[in-house]
Amino acid sequence: MSRTLQVAVVGHTNTGKTSLLRTLMRDTGFGEVSDAPATTRGVEGAGLLADGEEVMALYDTPGLEDAAAVREWLEAHGYGPSDEAEGMRQFLESAEAGAALEQEAKVFRQLLASDVGLYVIDAREPVLGKYRDELAALRACAKPLIPVLNFVASADARDREWRDALAELSLHAVIAFDTVVYDADSEQRLFEKLLGMLDAYRAPLSRLMVARREEAARLHAAALRRIAELAIDVAACVQLVPGDRTDAAREMSALRDAVRAHEQQCVDDLLTLHGFAGAEHVPESLPMTDGQWDADLFTPEALREFGISAGRAGAVGAAAGFMIDVATVGLTLGAGTAGGAAAGALWGSRRGLGRRVWRRLQGRHELRVAEPTLQLLVVRQLSLVAALRRRGHGATDAIRGGPAASAPWRDGRGPSVLHRAQAHPEWSRLNPASGDPRSSSRDAAIGELARWLEQLA
Amino acid sequence: MSATAPRFNDRLVAEAVRVHEDRLGHPVDEPEAWQHGRDAAGDLEARLVARAGATRLGLRVRDTLGRWRRNVAVLLGFAVLLAFLAGVITAIGVFGVPGPGGGEVNVFVVLAGLLGLQLAVLLVWLLMVVLRPGRGGGWLGARVMGVMALLTRRLSPDDPRQLLAIAAARLTGERRLGAWAASTLTHALWAAFCIGALLTCMLALAVRQYDFVWGTTLLDAPHFIQLVGWLGTGPALLGFPVPDEALVRASRLGADVAIEARRPWAGLVLGALLVYGLVPRVVLGLACFGLARRAAARFRLDLSASAYALAAPRVTPAARRMGVIDPERAGADAATGAVTKRVPAAEGPVAVAMLEPGPDVSVAIPDAWVSLGAADDRASRERVIEALRARAAAPRVVVVVAWLARTPDRGARSFLRRLRDATRAPVWLVLAGAGTARARDLRVASRIDEWARLAGGAAIDRVLAPQDDADCDDLGARVEAAFVDAPGSGT
Numbered sequence: 001m002s003r004t005l006q007v008a009v010v011g012h013t014n015t016g017k018t019s020l021l022r023t024l025m026r027d028t029g030f031g032e033v034s035d036a037p038a039t040t041r042g043v044e045g046a047g048l049l050a051d052g053e054e055v056m057a058l059y060d061t062p063g064l065e066d067a068a069a070v071r072e073w074l075e076a077h078g079y080g081p082s083d084e085a086e087g088m089r090q091f092l093e094s095a096e097a098g099a100a101l102e103q104e105a106k107v108f109r110q111l112l113a114s115d116v117g118l119y120v121i122d123a124r125e126p127v128l129g130k131y132r133d134e135l136a137a138l139r140a141c142a143k144p145l146i147p148v149l150n151f152v153a154s155a156d157a158r159d160r161e162w163r164d165a166l167a168e169l170s171l172h173a174v175i176a177f178d179t180v181v182y183d184a185d186s187e188q189r190l191f192e193k194l195l196g197m198l199d200a201y202r203a204p205l206s207r208l209m210v211a212r213r214e215e216a217a218r219l220h221a222a223a224l225r226r227i228a229e230l231a232i233d234v235a236a237c238v239q240l241v242p243g244d245r246t247d248a249a250r251e252m253s254a255l256r257d258a259v260r261a262h263e264q265q266c267v268d269d270l271l272t273l274h275g276f277a278g279a280e281h282v283p284e285s286l287p288m289t290d291g292q293w294d295a296d297l298f299t300p301e302a303l304r305e306f307g308i309s310a311g312r313a314g315a316v317g318a319a320a321g322f323m324i325d326v327a328t329v330g331l332t333l334g335a336g337t338a339g340g341a342a343a344g345a346l347w348g349s350r351r352g353l354g355r356r357v358w359r360r361l362q363g364r365h366e367l368r369v370a371e372p373t374l375q376l377l378v379v380r381q382l383s384l385v386a387a388l389r390r391r392g393h394g395a396t397d398a399i400r401g402g403p404a405a406s407a408p409w410r411d412g413r414g415p416s417v418l419h420r421a422q423a424h425p426e427w428s429r430l431n432p433a434s435g436d437p438r439s440s441s442r443d444a445a446i447g448e449l450a451r452w453l454e455q456l457a
Numbered sequence: 458m459s460a461t462a463p464r465f466n467d468r469l470v471a472e473a474v475r476v477h478e479d480r481l482g483h484p485v486d487e488p489e490a491w492q493h494g495r496d497a498a499g500d501l502e503a504r505l506v507a508r509a510g511a512t513r514l515g516l517r518v519r520d521t522l523g524r525w526r527r528n529v530a531v532l533l534g535f536a537v538l539l540a541f542l543a544g545v546i547t548a549i550g551v552f553g554v555p556g557p558g559g560g561e562v563n564v565f566v567v568l569a570g571l572l573g574l575q576l577a578v579l580l581v582w583l584l585m586v587v588l589r590p591g592r593g594g595g596w597l598g599a600r601v602m603g604v605m606a607l608l609t610r611r612l613s614p615d616d617p618r619q620l621l622a623i624a625a626a627r628l629t630g631e632r633r634l635g636a637w638a639a640s641t642l643t644h645a646l647w648a649a650f651c652i653g654a655l656l657t658c659m660l661a662l663a664v665r666q667y668d669f670v671w672g673t674t675l676l677d678a679p680h681f682i683q684l685v686g687w688l689g690t691g692p693a694l695l696g697f698p699v700p701d702e703a704l705v706r707a708s709r710l711g712a713d714v715a716i717e718a719r720r721p722w723a724g725l726v727l728g729a730l731l732v733y734g735l736v737p738r739v740v741l742g743l744a745c746f747g748l749a750r751r752a753a754a755r756f757r758l759d760l761s762a763s764a765y766a767l768a769a770p771r772v773t774p775a776a777r778r779m780g781v782i783d784p785e786r787a788g789a790d791a792a793t794g795a796v797t798k799r800v801p802a803a804e805g806p807v808a809v810a811m812l813e814p815g816p817d818v819s820v821a822i823p824d825a826w827v828s829l830g831a832a833d834d835r836a837s838r839e840r841v842i843e844a845l846r847a848r849a850a851a852p853r854v855v856v857v858v859a860w861l862a863r864t865p866d867r868g869a870r871s872f873l874r875r876l877r878d879a880t881r882a883p884v885w886l887v888l889a890g891a892g893t894a895r896a897r898d899l900r901v902a903s904r905i906d907e908w909a910r911l912a913g914g915a916a917i918d919r920v921l922a923p924q925d926d927a928d929c930d931d932l933g934a935r936v937e938a939a940f941v942d943a944p945g946s947g948t
Contacts, residue, residue: 014864025776035899036907037864045779051500052773059782065866068835103867106783124897126815129834130868156817156896215775218501222766229763265482273766275775429480443627450761 004047005056005201007194008111008143011120012134013037013063016150019179020120021046021060024187026275031060038063041103043110050211055204059110062103067134069096070104074140084140088112108141115198116144123149123157123176127165135169144197145171148190152176173197183390184216220389221450223270227381228449230266232442234259235374235421236428239367251367256298258430259369259377263297266381274388293380297373306379308372374418375409382453415452417445463499463506465628465753466522471509472624473518473617478764484771485512494772502758504772505765514617521617533642540646544653547571552661564669564708567726568688571654572733575647579737582643634756637749644742651735658730662723669722672710682706685725692728699725796916799883805853807936810841810876812859812869818890820858823933827852838872842879851882856936857917860890861904862897865911873915883918885939887932891923 009017018031018040025046032039041062047054073096079087088108091097097105111117119138121131138145147166152159163174173193177186188209195205239255271291287294287305295302409415425431427442463471478484494508509515551570552562629635661667671681682705689699700708700721708718758765809822810829822828829845832838845855857873859865877884888908891901905922912920921935 012864013866025778026770027776027778030776030778036903037866041785042781043783044781047777047779049774049776052495052498052504054777057779062785063866066868066871068838068868069871071835100867102786110783124817125863126817128813128815129837130813130866133834154897158817212775218760218766218769221761222763222769225761226763226766269483269763269767273770275770429482 004054005116005194005198005204006059006114007056008059008061008107008114008117009120010061010107010111010117010138011063011148012122012131013065014039015063015120015122016179017063017120018060020118020148020150020177021058023179024048024058024190028276038065038103043106048208050204050207053207055208056201059114061107061110064104064107064134064137066101067104067137068130069101070108070137071133071140073101074137085142088140104137108137111138111141111143114143115201116146116194117141119145119147119171121147121149121162123152123159123162124154126158127161132165132169135166135171139169146193146197147171147174149174149176150179153178153180184212187212219273220385221454223273223385223388224453225446225450226266226269226273227378227385228446228453230262230381231374231378231418231449232421232446233262233428233430234369234377235418236424236426237369237430238422238425238428241367255367255369259373260297262430263377263381264292267291267293267384270381270384270388274385276388288384297376303372303376306376306383308375308379368422371414375414378453382456415449417448417452421445463503465756466519467506467510468502468756468758469621469624469628470515470518470522471506471758472628473620474509474512474515475758475762475764476620476623476627477514478768479762484764484768485514487512490515491771494768495774497772501769501773502760505758505760505768508768508772514620518617518621521621525621536642536646537649540649541653544650544655545657547650548654548657548661552658552667561668561670563710564671564685564722564726567669568729571658571726571730575650575734575738578647579741582640586640628756634749634752637745637752640745641742641749644738644745648735648738648742651730651738655727655730655735658727662727666719667723668708668719669726670708670710671705678706678709688729689725691732692725695728695732697724697728699728799881799918801854801883801940802851803853805850805882807854807856808845808848808852808882809856809858809932810845812857812872813863814858814860818860818862818893820889820932826856826933829855832872842872842875845876845879851880853882854936855880855882855884856887856932857884858887858889858932859908861888861894861901861908861923862890862899865908870911870915873912873917877916877918885919885921885936886912886917887921887935888923889932 009020011017014035014037016033018033022028022030022033025048027046030046031044040060043062044060046058046060048056048058070091073091073094074084074087077087077090079090089112092105092109092112117138119135125131135145147162149157149159149162151157159176166172166174173196175186175190175193177190191205191209191212195202195209198205237255237259239251241251268291293302295305421427424441424445427445474485490508490511493511494504497504497507510519547570551567629638673681682702685700685705686702693699698721700718704718704721708722760766760769807823807826808829809826811820811831813833814831827848829841830837832841855876857876859869863869873884873886886908888905894901894904901923909920909922919939921939
């Protein structure tokens with residue numbers, strides 16, 4: 001195959017053609033998108049790549065606004081259903097195609113130069129007569145046409161109506177592909193439909209589908225791993241407090257700042273991973289503004305937002321979100337470690353116990369992030385990933401119905417690896433002076449937690 | 458895949474760079490390295506490896522790795538030499554320090570001294586391989602790596618030596634690579650030991666004269682004879698002369714020295730050393746080497762690691778922008794010249810036309826108004842214009858109802874223009890259905906602006922837009938209210 005598959009994306013103005021390209025390209029910066037007519041006025045091209053090799057060329061065209069006038073021209077110049085294609089070529093040469101109907105001419109010219117057209121439909125709109133005129137004009141180009149129903153996730157989508165109307169025009173290979181609420185399966189179906197229609201391009205399209213599937217799997221694994229890294233870093237993080245001080249406000253404030261910054265780094269990474277580099281693309285269904293969580297991590301409101309009970313560690317005021325381990329050889333385990341599993345973890349690790357005793361002898365306590373806050377950290381990031389996975393790159397507005405988030409585990413019943421992490425300060429990148437955080441056991445712990453999260457997700 | 462498929466060392470370098478980036482929290486940003494990754498042929502891993510290798514840190518790590526490999530080669534040479542010398546010393550030891558010409562040696566002491574320890578160690582190794590496949594054999598290698606990581610801990614965090622040690626410790630844990638590599642080393646050292654011992658024995662037996670004897674206090678002689686028979690099977694197959702039963706009996710301690718037994722006994726010792734010492738080590742060493750090679754060749758980086766995952770889209774973008782192919786021509790939107798606004802007559806019926814109505818929107822039309830019909834597709838638009846033309850007297854005003862849920866387009870504009878040309882009456886555009894538009898999350902205010910702009914292009918005399926958020930679709934009242942306003946003033 002010397003020539004890559006050429007696909008023209010056509011449709012009425014303001015139906016989301018550029019959004020479709022953005023989502024297929026994973027590129028939020030392509031073209032210009034707005035809820036207004038004629039945002040795209042030139043034809044802009046994009047190549048879809050599989051393993052760095054171009055396998056499909058997509059062309060974003062201006063919206064059709066007056067296709068009826070093109071039909072009129074054809075009829076006025078005596079072209080009927082039998083010689084429409086020739087008539088269309090004549091039209092593109094005409095004076096009108098360079099003036100009032102220039103936008104339409106660009107669309108038809110691009111469709112004629114392509115192997116197939118994707119006809120993008122705003123499924124919230126009824127099947128108006130002007131759309132029928134448009135389809136009739138497009139069919140004059142005698143190119144295969146695949147209707148793409150956009151905005152199908154909307155409550156007032158009329159996809160049934162559209163399918164019936166398109167079937168009447170013997171356009172049966174209809175695809176529902178919401179560029180706002182994107183999901184990987186509908187993208188695969190879109191490529192499948194193309195494949196079914198264009199057998200000559202079977203090999204490149206199959207490669208593209210495989211590449212996209214692998215990409216999705218890799219992305220999900222990487223996202224979970226990133227969250228696991230954050231959780232291990234925070235769970236293993238410890239701040240030493242002199243024993244003669246009971247308030248420890250300075251240490252708490254330092255720890256709080258470090259954990260907040262670490263969470264923000266994770267959010268940034270997750271956004272970058274999913275191709276939403278800028279904060280303006282953050283799903284509005286999430287309690288987030290400018291790529292930052294609205295509620296502070298260390299407030300009870302933030303816990304409640306995700307249905308996590310503050311539990312027994314629910315200290316209020318300055319100490320919220322922390323546990324101070326004033327362990328005296330395991331007789332008192334501190335408020336936060338009162339859970340059975342946490343105590344077990346403490347007893348189970350001689351190393352941890354020994355260290356605590358040593359610190360106690362030195363007159364110092366350990367300050368840690370409490371378990372409910374850890375839960376919140378995990379569930380917030382998981383909900384972000386869930387929202388990012390279901391969001392098209394063309395979306396500029398809010399999506400309805402965010403992911404239902406709840407506490408990922410009951411207090412003290414979390415993954416054992418998080419409790420083990422408390423005995424491994426060297427696992428945390430937040431502990432500056434603690435050994436080599438890249439020990440192989442840290443990797444194993446992150447892997448274990450990521451697998452645990454996968455079952456959860 | 459291609460000739461540029463990464464090798465184990467390339468992956469090791471990439472892993473060392475990843476350790477650094479992991480610590481850093483973000484990928485090292487070097488444009489040439491990214492470009493290098495994008496230009497590399499092959500799959501994602503190959504590109505990531507190429508990119509990591511092209512960073513400045515990657516180049517330093519590669520240099521360090523090259524130095525290490527040379528140092529390790531020298532060290533290994535020393536180790537092999539030491540093992541060889543150990544074999545020589547052991548052989549000298551078991552043959553004792555006899556008189557000037559030779560003397561009597563116990564054949565079982567010789568064999569046990571030369572083969573006993575290494576056969577016991579070999580047995581342990583085999584047991585480890587079978588019983589603890591995850592760790593067996595790799596213990597030594599893992600410890601060496603651990604010590605290496607410990608030694609490099611005091612180095613600066615971005616020192617390539619430290620990064621390389623950590624990366625190597627991690628990678629050798631994968632796919633038993635470290636286990637097989639360590640096993641290869643172990644077998645190689647024992648093979649060197651055997652060669653040393655064998656050469657020393659040959660030398661000693663060639664230039665000195667030994668009488669091999671055996672003896673027992675507790676055990677029966679036939680057991681020894683049987684044992685010698687078994688031991689001799691292997692060497693005999695290779696053509697070594699071995700003592701037969703009569704010679705073995707004749708060599709018992711206390712019997713007259715059987716001169717003719719010297720050569721067969723020497724053959725048995727040399728043959729046993731070769732068959733039970735050197736050959737198994739060489740065979741197993743080659744096998745472990747092959748397994749280590751295979752493990753290294755099959756090894757793949759874990760691309761779900763954050764540093765790789767973050768770098769992936771930058772070396773294998775999902776798409777490429779081609780830029781604008783067919784650009785917009787400046788001034789394509791033809792503007793209409795100044796048009797005098799028409800003022801409604803004092804009397805007359807109101808004519809009304811629906812522009813692109815659909816089942817999703819509706820509006821109540823006052824009974825007194827004259828309906829021109831709905832304008833949607835080409836044919837119906839013609840019908841509306843004909844209906845207006847067909848009227849003998851011009852209506853007081855022509856009201857066109859458009860819905861805010863619809864995107865204004867040039868098709869609508871040209872229809873409105875033609876409608877206005879078909880009459881002398883003013884044409885008013887009434888925008889309805891703000892509720893439907895809002896339900897779709899559309900920005901109603903900007904939609905009103907777009908319709909107003911379109912109306913301007915079509916020389917529409919007045920636009921009646923709903924007040925901000927009020928969803929007043931009472932058409933009659935809105936138009937009546939507009940008559941009361943200063944005539945001709947557009948919204």
